[in-house]
Every structure is written in C-alpha cells, then in structure tokens.
Amino acid sequence: MRDKTPNPNTLYPVAGYEKEIYVKPSLKNPNIIVGDFTYIADSDFESHITHHYEWICDKLIIGKFCQIGAGVEFIMNGANHQMNSVSTFPFYTLEGWHMTPPQKADLPIKGDTRIENDVWIGQNAVILPGVHINSGVIIGANSVVGSDIEPYTIVAGNPAKVLRKRFDDELISLMLKLKWWDKSIEEINKLIPVLTCSDLVKVKAEIKNILE
DSSP, X not given: OTTSOOOTTOSOSSTTOXXXXXXXXXXXOTTEEEOTTOEESSSOXXXXXXXXXXXXXXXXXXXXXXXXXXXXXXXXXXXXOOOSSSOOOOGGGSTTOOOOOOOGGGSOOOOOEEEOSSOEEOTTOEEXXXXXXXXXXXXXXXXXXXXXXXTTEEEETTTTEEEEESSOHHHHHHHHHHOXXXXXXXXXXXXXXXXXXXXXXXXHHHHHHHHO
C-alpha cells in the first residue's frame, strides 16, 4: 500500500471501503469544481448539494485536500426565496399558480460558494450559499456556516462563530506562503513530517528554511 503513488483520480482511496471517496473523479455537474484529494465520508458527493439549479448558474468551488464529514450539506442559492416582496411564497415553482419567475435581481443570490484548501468540515455541518471559507479552517460538527471564515480559524455552532485562530499570525502567514497543497506528490511526501508535527516552534523554523 505504501509503495503506491497517490492518485487523485481514484474514486475509492481506501482499499475495500466504499463509504469514503475522492470527490473529483465522481463529479458530473460542471458547476461543481473540486480539487485533487478532497474526500467525503460517503459514496455520493453530489447528493449533499441541494437547490443547485442550472438557471441560477452559481458554482460550488472546493480546493485540494479538504476533508468533508458524513452528512455535510451544501445549500446553494436556489434555496433562497424572494424577500423584497410582501410574501416569500415561491408561487412560480409550484404547479397551477400564475406567476412568472422573478428577476435574478429580486432574489437574494449571494454568488458562488468557495472553500479553499485543507479545510476540515465536521459531520452534519451545513454550508449556506455564497460563503468563502479560507484555507486551513476547521468547522465543528453540526455547525451552520453563513458568513466568510478567515484562514486557519476554528468555528462552531449555529450560526457558526469563531472559537479561535489555530496558530499565531506569523505561522498562518508562513502556511499561506508555503501553499503545500499546490506542490507535487513527491514534495508533499517530503513535507509530511513538517505538516504533521505538533512542535509549532520547530514547524515555523522548518517552513522559514523551506521558503528561503
């Protein structure tokens, strides 16, 4: 197993186990873009994306090496109802009602949902439309994320609130400069001792040496 080269186009990265998949090779919808080695603890990623209607043209964009727990849901802009009128009822979507669809400008469409790299999304979290989740974020189980999250931040709750930064500003800056997720498989394998080290003073020194 250790002699194999990691392959981002492998659907099942754990031999003999089909309840965890690399997302990228499973995709069918062109408005869903996911980077290499991002996985979900399920066998069907697109079933976790709701209200993703073609006419709205919003995208779900997820970077590399993200870890998505079981039961996570990505709610897209099609879930939003018109809020600038006296009724929010979507007559136009239901049979028999005489309403033409509202203009996009009349709907609270919040744009693409973007999740950067090496983000851990805990089990049963809900990601609301249009949020931007930066690299290195950890999202607690059962959280509801409705606003942008800064890099290397831990959030939890409904609505998700910042618990703390994972590292000091200097280490966060170094990690964002390192961008380990964009390196080759060979380079990442060499970096694993640094990426998995709990001695953050040592990690900081190692990354400074790498970046010099």
